[in-house]
Amino acid sequence: MTTAQRFHAELAWLGGDGAAANVLIDVTDGRIAAVTPGVSVPPDAYRLPGLTLPGLANTHSHVFHRALRGHSETGVADFWAWRALMYEVAHRLDPESLYALARATYAEMALSGITSVGEFHYVHHGPDGAAYADPNAMGAAVVRAANDAGIRITLLDTCYLQGDIAGAPLDGVQRRFDDGSWQEWAARVERLSDTSMLRVGAAIHSVRAVPRAALKPIADFAQRRGMPLHVHVSE
Structure with missing residues (x-):
């Protein structure tokens, strides 16, 4: 059974010199499936305030x-x-x-x-x-x-x-x-x-x-x- 989760980062470092704002992170079966910057907060997303970094x-x-x-x-x-x-x-x-x-x-x-x-x-x-x-x-x-x-x-x-x-x-x-x-x-x-x-x-x-x-x-x-x-x- 597939499990899906969504996280919305206020700021996230995606590489480069600065942080991206309003980043939606889609997770499927415990793995990141998509990372999309510039997205409004969806109602089903868990909010991540501050800066989110990759593991x-x-x-x-x-x-x-x-x-x-x-x-x-x-x-x-x-x-x-x-x-x-x-x-x-x-x-x-x-x-x-x-x-x-x-x-x-x-x-x-x-x-x-x-x-x-x-x-x-x-x-x-x-x-x-x-x-x-x-x-x-x-x-x-x-x-x-x-x-x-x-x-x-x-x-x-x-x-x-x-x-x-x-x-x-x-x-x-x-x-x-x-x-x-x-x-x-x-x-x-x-x-x-x-x-x-x-x-x-x-x-x-x-x-x-x-x-x-x-x-x-x-x-x-x-x-x-x-x-x-x-x-x-x-x-």
Whole structure:
């Protein structure tokens, strides 16, 4: 069943240098179908006083870092101390706790005007590095949280294979990030599918965490499937 809504903005930014006045916004099934400036207020439209802006995009989110809020502002001397604290949080996560944390964070984004997010997702497996029964259980939790918060998501599924640029093996909580090879990472990602509120993307964690020989194959994989490709250029 089709649902239709109408909104009338006193002022709206449609691009360019200024705001348009008296803008009618037609929405069908939760998506904007038409934007028409210079229209008197129809009787069935919900009025939006002041200035209306398009939804904002958060293009690089680490949603579980929300749990660090209030814990790293003082007493954390440098990046390495902060990373140790972040790894403590990552170690404790499971699909349900990640879902709860992500839903709260995405709801905050939605309330502040962010309507789409790129989630740089690399906590894939269990605390011991073993895959869940559903290898994408952690990613699915993040996607479900975004859907429940009403925010569109690009899941930037991240390949993370080594501990440093010299190729040191991953240990501790980092084992949760590791698929074993770029081919195994790709096989897991291929099980994911786009929906109306989800776009599946590819990500390379960094030049530190992915061997040089895997960079081009991952980029080619993303290109063949029309996926966005994302990377930490610098840490």
